[in-house]
Amino acid sequence: MNTVTVQIGGKTGYGIHEAGVLVGRLFAKMGYNIYIMEDYPSIIKGGYEFIKIRAAKEKIGAHKDHIDLLLAMNQDAISRSKDNISKETKIIYNSDKVDNEEGLGLPLKSIIKEESTSGKELYIMIGALAKTLDLQWDLVDEVLKKHDGKDLENKLKAVKRGYESAEKGEPLKNQEDNKVLPVINGSHAISIGLLKAGLNALVGYPMTPTSPVLEFMAKYEKDLGIHVVLPESEIAVIMMALGYSYMGKRSAVATSGGGFSLMVEAIGLAAQAELPIVVVMGQRSGPSTGMPTYTAQTDLNFVQYASQGEFPRLIVAPGDAEEGVYWSGIALNKAWEYQIPAFVLTDKTHCLGYYSYDEKSIPKVKVEEGLLWDGKGTYKRYAKTEGGISPLAFPPLKDQVVKATGYVHDEAGITTENPDIAKGIADKRSKKKLKLIEDMKSYETVKTYGEGKTALLCWGSNKGVCMEASKLLGIKTIQVVMISPFPKEALAKALEGVEQLIDVECNSEGQLAILVKQYGFKVDETVLKYDGRSISVENLVEEVKKVIK
């Protein structure tokens, strides 16, 4: 075998996530490319959740419905996956909780008792999986030591029991020609990108799906010499972040729609005061609390238009780990270059989905300084310049004063309601926007994969599934990576020779399709999914087949 989809299902709160990631790391060590998708309810303990680990020789970024190997911790894990189980599916189940199933039943409770390895049920299952796929014992041992070394002895004991209880099946081959890549989720990727671009402070208030950004940053706060601040509300979050920016410290916030709603007023402040800020905005099912742990791409419009007034903003929507790193870095650098709000628009699928990350495949992300004041004469925070960008300087500055403000202001940052000045600073913002549009032409803001007269149009986390489905169908995929400013020219180029354009989105209105149409392009069909679940490869192929000419 050169590819496999493993699913682990059971009660929430008992280590399914950790077990899934561990299995992913096992496969990664064998040279596989990994994609991990998780489906869990907003219930801390006792609900049903599953995690799907897919390994393939080539790069992947989407899940498949069909399960090759199922580890079932309870009855739900089987009964709720019926549609995705076939005769070929191998099932290893907890015979204490599941009866009369084909496959291998393991009495986890009694094994645990015999071995006195309480709480290690999932490790027994992982052992059985390893044997079924004929994995090398050394590999299992090595991965466990490296990634899950706490209470190692008992874990190894449990794994060994599982290993010994199962029989060898068709082996999952080592992919020796492939590099062993790190496996990270979208949140890690975004964090790494921000850090590479010089992030100093991450301010947040926990909210699915971007909490892992906070956790990642907090874990390495000391080592990296950054600040992680968790104040009383998202309003305080964004205001604090702007405080850091004012002091010349690169800051970002991480949130989801509900939290971002609270931040909106401050986005306008950032624009008027010309303070750089990055908002990591992880979409999830809405409106309101919706389904907190389920995915959506429903905030494209919201993020584009949030705040009163008119001003430029950068919005990028990464679709995998590499893009998470690369575009988050760009977002932070451009926020500082243009002194504007920049958004990393992501979603639950991307934030919590795990991908193999190949750093070598993207350009190096590093700190790119904004325009700094030359130290001559009297500093004016909002000095007029040719390109509309005023040089930055930060307090404390001897004999100089730095005045920032949310009011219409003169060059020194003093409030005014003078109509000429008011028009002048609106023009200044327009100039910045034009400059940003020109600048972004040198980036791959619209990407294409494959060839064909029919193309799938996508953004964000649907990149992986569209790429794979379009490959299977022999068509093209067009991914809009930068949402704002809208990459009109790049899209026109990508659309050359395309006769039928099929928009694929996780929302019910086709928000990207509407946007694209506003710029004069034609969208022929839409494939929309808005039940909180990400699209599987099989599902997309089937849906596209229905509309393809």
Added chain:
Amino acid sequence: MKDLKTYAPIEWCPGCGNFGILSIIEEILLEMKENGELIENFILLSGVGNHAKIVDYIHVNSFYTIHGRAVPVAEAIKLANPDTKVICFVGDGDGFAEGLSHLIFAAKRNADLTILVHDNRTYGLATGQFTPTSQSSYRASTMPEGAKEVSFNPLELMMASGASFIARGYPLKKEHFKSIVLEAINHKGFSVVDVLQVCVTFNNLYEDYNNSVNEESIKDIGNREKALKLIRAWNYSETKVPIPTGIFYQEERKRFEEFYSTLKEDGAERSVILDDILESLS
């Protein structure tokens, strides 16, 4: 530079209590500068309201933010650079209504800020409505028959929240007020001064204050019981009762910024750490 004035035209009504605050702040900053304090280390914050305009009138670093939100900005500034001296000018609408949570949390954290509340007990810039500290006899355009709720005592709330310096001042008692503000700025930790700033246009309380403001000087400054007694002596609803002013409470406590380490700027070191992190994830 002999003064700290800017060229911004002052937009307050003649007789507005904000003038008194402005002149005291200017005096204090100039004196501090003469005493060798680096004026560039001062950062002034404001939200939105008549009080907030003050930052336009002082030639010192400032960030004129949005209604109610100066305090979290100030906290971050202090974290970004603990050498700064951060002063927030907030209004009673701005600080006690719109942005109350921030005051409570900054007090809880003992963030090293000075908060001057221009407590004119009306929404001045919004042309005269009820605030959390308006007297019960106040009639506002939006509540012609009086408020349908009672005022709260913000200093009692600040005490409960953990403020490490709590005071009230009346700018017309100039020397007393100045000493309070000076102490507040010098205090290491969260200091809040409720300033009886009179809005001549929408809530002219000069006469009441001139008759009822008492200057207190408390000996046992860290005593919570005594402080609370003084703080509770006036509940903001009544007029024509004695109003204590002075420093009611002060204590030394670990400050917010002391929990944070200095930001590291070394990019090379960071990239090694990031490589290690990635290695640990493969």
